[in-house]
Amino acid sequence: MxxxxxxxxxxxxxxxxxxxxxxxxxxxLSRTVEEKIAALYHAGKxxxxxxxxxxxxxxSAALAMSLQPGHDIYSPLIRDQAGRMAFGEPVxxxxxxYLGSALGPMRGRDGNIHRGTPTSGVPAMISHLxxxxxxxLGMLMARRFRGENGIVGAATIxxxxxxxxxxxxxxxxxxxxxxxLVLAVANNQFAYSTPAARQFACENLADRAKGYGVxxxxxxxxxxxxxxxxxxxTVTRAxxxxxxxxxVGKMLRLCGHGEHDDASYIPVDVRARAESxxxxxxxxxxxxxxxxxxxxxLETMEAESYExxxxxxxxxxxxxxxxxxxxxxxxLSSHWLIEGxxxxx
Amino acid sequence: MSxxxxxxxxxxxxxxxxxxxxxxxxxxDIAEFGGAFKATKNLARDFPGRVLxxxxxxxxxxxxxxxxxxxxxxxxxxxxxxDFSSIAFNQIINQAATHFWRTGIPCPxxxxxxxxxxxxxxxxxxxxxxxxxxxxxxxIVLTPATVGDAYSMLLEAITLNDPxxxxxxxxxxxxxKADSLPDERLPIGKAxxxxxxxxxxxxxxxxxxxxxxxxAAELQKDGYExxxxxxxxxxxxxxxxxxxxxxxxxxxxxxxxxxxxGGVTAEVxxxxxxxxxxLLDAPPRRLNSKDTPIPYHPNLWAVHxxxxxxxxxxxxxxxxx
Numbered sequence: 261m262x263x264x265x266x267x268x269x270x271x272x273x274x275x276x277x278x279x280x281x282x283x284x285x286x287x288x289l290s291r292t293v294e295e296k297i298a299a300l301y302h303a304g305k306x307x308x309x310x311x312x313x314x315x316x317x318x319x320s321a322a323l324a325m326s327l328q329p330g331h332d333i334y335s336p337l338i339r340d341q342a343g344r345m346a347f348g349e350p351v352x353x354x355x356x357x358y359l360g361s362a363l364g365p366m367r368g369r370d371g372n373i374h375r376g377t378p379t380s381g382v383p384a385m386i387s388h389l390x391x392x393x394x395x396x397l398g399m400l401m402a403r404r405f406r407g408e409n410g411i412v413g414a415a416t417i418x419x420x421x422x423x424x425x426x427x428x429x430x431x432x433x434x435x436x437x438x439x440x441l442v443l444a445v446a447n448n449q450f451a452y453s454t455p456a457a458r459q460f461a462c463e464n465l466a467d468r469a470k471g472y473g474v475x476x477x478x479x480x481x482x483x484x485x486x487x488x489x490x491x492x493x494t495v496t497r498a499x500x501x502x503x504x505x506x507x508v509g510k511m512l513r514l515c516g517h518g519e520h521d522d523a524s525y526i527p528v529d530v531r532a533r534a535e536s537x538x539x540x541x542x543x544x545x546x547x548x549x550x551x552x553x554x555x556x557x558l559e560t561m562e563a564e565s566y567e568x569x570x571x572x573x574x575x576x577x578x579x580x581x582x583x584x585x586x587x588x589x590x591x592l593s594s595h596w597l598i599e600g601x602x603x604x605x
Numbered sequence: 606m607s608x609x610x611x612x613x614x615x616x617x618x619x620x621x622x623x624x625x626x627x628x629x630x631x632x633x634d635i636a637e638f639g640g641a642f643k644a645t646k647n648l649a650r651d652f653p654g655r656v657l658x659x660x661x662x663x664x665x666x667x668x669x670x671x672x673x674x675x676x677x678x679x680x681x682x683x684x685x686x687x688d689f690s691s692i693a694f695n696q697i698i699n700q701a702a703t704h705f706w707r708t709g710i711p712c713p714x715x716x717x718x719x720x721x722x723x724x725x726x727x728x729x730x731x732x733x734x735x736x737x738x739x740x741x742x743x744x745i746v747l748t749p750a751t752v753g754d755a756y757s758m759l760l761e762a763i764t765l766n767d768p769x770x771x772x773x774x775x776x777x778x779x780x781x782k783a784d785s786l787p788d789e790r791l792p793i794g795k796a797x798x799x800x801x802x803x804x805x806x807x808x809x810x811x812x813x814x815x816x817x818x819x820x821a822a823e824l825q826k827d828g829y830e831x832x833x834x835x836x837x838x839x840x841x842x843x844x845x846x847x848x849x850x851x852x853x854x855x856x857x858x859x860x861x862x863x864x865x866x867g868g869v870t871a872e873v874x875x876x877x878x879x880x881x882x883x884l885l886d887a888p889p890r891r892l893n894s895k896d897t898p899i900p901y902h903p904n905l906w907a908v909h910x911x912x913x914x915x916x917x918x919x920x921x922x923x924x925x926x
Binding site: 365366367369370374376377378379383384386387388391392393394395396397398399400401402403405406425426429430432433436590591592593594596597598599 | 627629654655659660662664665666667668669670671672673674675676677678680695696699700702703704705706707708709710711742743745765766767793794840841842844
């Protein structure tokens with residue numbers, strides 16, 4: 261269940277079988293993509309880091325499903341494979357970026373989760389946590405200046421990222437400018453190896469909302485129905501002019517910070533808590549218990565996901581990689597102001 | 606009629622706001638109050654809703670500008686002092702500077718940086734930060750020294766599809782005057798030979814141009830003809846004009862108000878040493894501020910930065926070699 265921290269209660273959790281199943285499919289596809297990416301990494305096929313969103317698929321997918329792709333703005337972070345796809349990113353673009361395809365959105369100039377297509381409302385995250393929230397504010401300001409109304413901007417971050425100055429100044433500015441921002445905080449209990457108790461001292465991060473003058477909500481981040489309800493509610497409120505909305509979901513990161521990290525620092529008792537359950541297992545159970553699916557249909561969905569991912573992998577692997585001899589090395593779009601390589605000796 | 610350097614900056618912004626609906630200005634105290642230096646005086650009145658007061662949040666101001674820029678706007682950010690851009694450093698160098706190269710989507714914005722020292726301003730309201738930003742690929746760094754350049758370079762900067770750091774010098778704001786705004790402009794990226802000579806070249810920029818010109822005038826009394834080159838833009842840096850000048854004079858002094866370690870003057874000397882070593886009749890020299898924070902008291906400040914007197918002395922040393 262979700263409950264607002266500072267405004268009257270939102271609607272009870274009611275979700276149709278169809279919507280829940282759509283969410284489950286994004287979660288399943290995300291898990292399948294990420295397991296494949298992890299396998300490619302451990303096989304030495306991916307250079308650099310691999311960062312997964314295992315355990316956060318429900319929270320991630322639900323936010324993106326509440327938005328309107330092609331209209332709204334969605335700023336994912338490192339554990340949002342599910343949300344990225346639910347907002348319209350092709351599976352292929354994830355594989356292209358991880359495998360360094362020259363045809364991907366980053367063309368081998370940046371990798372892994374550092375990808376985006378700003379023209380379709382998805383800024384390309386940088387590694388510095390919190391710094392993309394204010395970029396979303398600017399994307400919203402641009403639309404406000406042009407008189408385009410009814411557009412929502414969503415940004416995601418983890419509980420560790422809430423300790424940055426960038427998070428604070430951006431949320432404060434969003435409130436001052438009364439922008440339609442939905443800020444989703446995934447409290448997955450660990451920022452790399454640091455437990456939440458070393459990250460913040462308040463009881464509930466959503467309580468901070470009042471201090472910024474924005475609406476705050478908490479939600480069980482492992483409960484797809486609750487996540488869909490809270491994001492449908494907050495996106496609707498933001499779209500209607502209700503100002504920034506802060507949503508904090510709790511779950512456990514079911515993987516290391518990256519695939520180089522075995523997360524052995526997460527205590528067994530933390531893993532055993534109810535709030536640490538796997539959202540994908542929980543969603544599967546909900547569908548079976550409600551008679552929304554059968555074990556046979558689930559097997560079919562899994563097979564379809566696997567096939568989609570395999571197709572993307574084989575296609576991305578066949579695509580050209582960047583050719584250094586054809587790289588322009590041009591960091592400016594004002595080409596006549598590029599100094600050129602003559603000083604690089 | 607006469608117009609000051611500061612008024613030129615305000616007029617350029619007014620013209621840009623008038624001619625391009627995608628331009629807006631965001632900064633602290635810039636709306637009704639007109640800015641700490643009055644660089645946006647009356648602009649909020651004349652362009653309602655497009656000149657907005659910001660919270661004291663340089664990081665978010667820059668991030669917001671980046672988001673607006675990649676969405677088709679042309680934001681101008683006024684940092685109240687260049688010194689405070691350190692709070693926005695991450696956004697400028699990691700987000701704005703990398704954006705075009707990473708995504709292919711341009712990031713057209715201008716950050717106005719009231720820069721450099723004035724008497725009594727102390728360590729945190731006096732800094733010259735052009736070298737910091739010049740270091741990073743993907744940024745354009747401008748350092749106008751004249752009323753005409755303040756106007757025409759700001760207008761051109763606003764039309765560029767890249768992030769521009771516009772280092773406007775506070776020492777020049779009120780005292781530097783011109784008879785009128787320029788009709789013609791020298792494009793960004795070109796240095797200007799402000800004074801011709803054949804005994805030595807001074808390469809400089811921003812407020813140090815005027816100290817250098819005074820030094821050159823003094824040296825002329827002793828028969829020395831000193832060529833003075835105003836870089837105008839420190840990134841890109843017009844190496845060709847500097848090389849051509851050194852080819853004529855055989856001697857180089859690079860003068861900057863910024864701290865001495867690295868920076869623009871070091872870059873100028875490095876380029877001339879590597880590309881024009883054969884043109885030099887003496888080792889190339891640099892003159893910068895002292896290697897301490899910028900002092901508050903005018904007695905200390907006057908000695909901390911290069912002045913006409915210390916520049917003259919450095920040129921005399923150079924001419925002896």
